[in-house]
Amino acid sequence: MMGALEKQRHILDFTLSSLGRRKGKNIALAIVYTFVIFLLASVLFLSDALKQEAGLILQEAPEMVVQRLVAGRQDLIPTRYVEAIKAISGVQSVEPRLWGYYNDPFSGANYTLLVNPELNNHPGAIIIGSGVSRRSEPGKPQQSLRKNDHIPFKTSGGEVLTLQVKGLFPSASELVTADLIVISEPDFRTLFALPAGQATDLVLKVRNTKELATIAAKIAQIHPDSRPILRDDMLRTYAAVFDWRGGVILMVLSCVFFAFIILAWDKATGLSAEEKREIAILKAIGWETSDILLMKFWEGAAVSLTAFFIGIFLAYLHVFLASSPLFTPVLKGWSVLYPQFRLTPHIHVYQIAVLFFLTVIPYTVVTIVPSWRSATIDPDAGMRM
Amino acid sequence: MIRLQNIRKVFNAGQPNEFVAIEGVNLSIDAHVATALKGPSGSGKTTLLSLLGCMARPTSGRITLKEREITSLPERFLTEIRRETFGMIFQQFNLIKGLTALENVMLPAYPRGERHASLKRRAMGLLELLNLAGKASARVEWLSGGEAQRTAIARALINNPAILIADEPTAHLDTALSREFMEIMRQLKNDGKTILIASHDPVVYASDVIDRIVEIRDGRIVSPGDGA
Numbered sequence: 296m297m298g299a300l301e302k303q304r305h306i307l308d309f310t311l312s313s314l315g316r317r318k319g320k321n322i323a324l325a326i327v328y329t330f331v332i333f334l335l336a337s338v339l340f341l342s343d344a345l346k347q348e349a350g351l352i353l354q355e356a357p358e359m360v361v362q363r364l365v366a367g368r369q370d371l372i373p374t375r376y377v378e379a380i381k382a383i384s385g386v387q388s389v390e391p392r393l394w395g396y397y398n399d400p401f402s403g404a405n406y407t408l409l410v411n412p413e414l415n416n417h418p419g420a421i422i423i424g425s426g427v428s429r430r431s432e433p434g435k436p437q438q439s440l441r442k443n444d445h446i447p448f449k450t451s452g453g454e455v456l457t458l459q460v461k462g463l464f465p466s467a468s469e470l471v472t473a474d475l476i477v478i479s480e481p482d483f484r485t486l487f488a489l490p491a492g493q494a495t496d497l498v499l500k501v502r503n504t505k506e507l508a509t510i511a512a513k514i515a516q517i518h519p520d521s522r523p524i525l526r527d528d529m530l531r532t533y534a535a536v537f538d539w540r541g542g543v544i545l546m547v548l549s550c551v552f553f554a555f556i557i558l559a560w561d562k563a564t565g566l567s568a569e570e571k572r573e574i575a576i577l578k579a580i581g582w583e584t585s586d587i588l589l590m591k592f593w594e595g596a597a598v599s600l601t602a603f604f605i606g607i608f609l610a611y612l613h614v615f616l617a618s619s620p621l622f623t624p625v626l627k628g629w630s631v632l633y634p635q636f637r638l639t640p641h642i643h644v645y646q647i648a649v650l651f652f653l654t655v656i657p658y659t660v661v662t663i664v665p666s667w668r669s670a671t672i673d674p675d676a677g678m679r680m
Numbered sequence: 681m682i683r684l685q686n687i688r689k690v691f692n693a694g695q696p697n698e699f700v701a702i703e704g705v706n707l708s709i710d711a712h713v714a715t716a717l718k719g720p721s722g723s724g725k726t727t728l729l730s731l732l733g734c735m736a737r738p739t740s741g742r743i744t745l746k747e748r749e750i751t752s753l754p755e756r757f758l759t760e761i762r763r764e765t766f767g768m769i770f771q772q773f774n775l776i777k778g779l780t781a782l783e784n785v786m787l788p789a790y791p792r793g794e795r796h797a798s799l800k801r802r803a804m805g806l807l808e809l810l811n812l813a814g815k816a817s818a819r820v821e822w823l824s825g826g827e828a829q830r831t832a833i834a835r836a837l838i839n840n841p842a843i844l845i846a847d848e849p850t851a852h853l854d855t856a857l858s859r860e861f862m863e864i865m866r867q868l869k870n871d872g873k874t875i876l877i878a879s880h881d882p883v884v885y886a887s888d889v890i891d892r893i894v895e896i897r898d899g900r901i902v903s904p905g906d907g908a
Contacts, residue, residue, distance in 0.1 A: 298792070298793030298794070299793055300793075301793040301794060301795055301796065302790065302791055302792070302793035304796065305786075305790035305791075305793070305796070306790060306791075309787070309790060312778070312779060312783070313778075315778075316777070316778035316779075569777075572774075573776060576770075576774045576776065577776075577787070578759065579733075579735050579762065579768055579770075579774070580762075580763070580768060580787060580788040580835065581759060581760075581762050581763025581764075581788045581791060581839065582759070582763075582787075582788075582790070582791055583756060583759045583760075583791060584755060584756075584759070585756075586790070586791045671755070673730075673735060673736045673737065674735045674736075674762075675727075675730035675735040675736035676736065678770070678774065
């Protein structure tokens, strides 16, 4: 037992010194390898963490939203629908909701406007997210908006409506509130020339979530032009969007990955004449084929494990500490106002394992195969090469 | 100790560049005897040494070592025989560059799993015996020809083999160093080692250390010496 351990130690010692002797080749390989792992792990971490965040946000979302469709497009929903829906058994409450998007012609940014009935007694007041507070107008220096500052809006009639900032959302909620403006109902209706008795959609609460599907069917029956959307549908859509965006990046990265495979294959499989000779010498002085394969296994494992762990570590720093500057534009949307926030570190062991089995294992095998070919020929023939 | 029967060795068999290196060789090597394989370049000395040292298999014929037929043994057993029975000194020394003299000497013993401290002690002992203790931590590419060869001898001795095989050991040495090498061989022979040297250098085959000279030409034995 001790002998076997000592043998492993000797072979590992020799492997490490071999790596040191071929510094240039191994360092170049490790750098490329680390970079590939870093890119792949960054995409996995980022898309997964975003899905996680989206899931957390949607947990607070209503159990069901009812929209109205006109010619297959979402349209305003009459608030008189509320009473009929409220009458369905199992429905706890139905509230009309007013919200929309506003393209700021002054800064070029898109804002999400949401009516909060609590502001109805304070016309002219708004509460803004930190992304909105960073708005800048072309030709003017960027300055942070503060409480009591004014923001000009252009109504759908072309008039200017100036609203006063009465509060800012804390930066901790930035992913959700970056581009959000909370506004009073009268101001919202003035801004978009929205007639009374119309809402963007209706928000439902039910007593028993198991009845959601039945209630949705009944709503569609009572109001055939309505479209009930369940929270689970929204979660699935968000997940699909992030998966799709992650997929786009992964597709681009797959080119990098294949380039790496070619490089690794070339570097790892092409034993130099010196390496072949070295294997023949080791065989001639009494190393078994299995000893040489063990040495090459350690060599491949040392390079790939080092690159793997450094790559994962750098990806972690990139995504969770530096807010992934490389991929943010693709994965977080196409908005002008990018949220500035730090994602909650969240790593799936499963993903790490998949990455491990797709990179470390193949690389290690690739390094062993050519050595096996060299190690199985007679040492005399190997040394004559 | 070693018996070769009707040995034939062909390289690149069946190809246009087929080459018969050894043809119809019958030879017996006795224990504790110093034998020189003498012949011009390309006569087949190195190939014959490789066959004797289990570093290559014959195309046909039988080799027995201590009455054990080894020609048909699987590679694993041949490696074990190489490690335990033979110590090799190659023409180009074949030391591993980038490693120190001490590490090179220790290399053949790595697969045996000996404790590092005791292995290092033994390797240092051999380097001291060959007046190389001062060069133990020097990389082998920095050693002179004579020092590199003595390192190769120490490496060949680390597993305490019964048979020492040297292929053109004086090819890269001047006369003084060649004589020094033969003195080391004398010492090892006196210690009970069987010695096999392939050489066309008179300093080697004319030395009184050598008990028997086997002459080879064109892959055939032309003079078997005394022990045929």
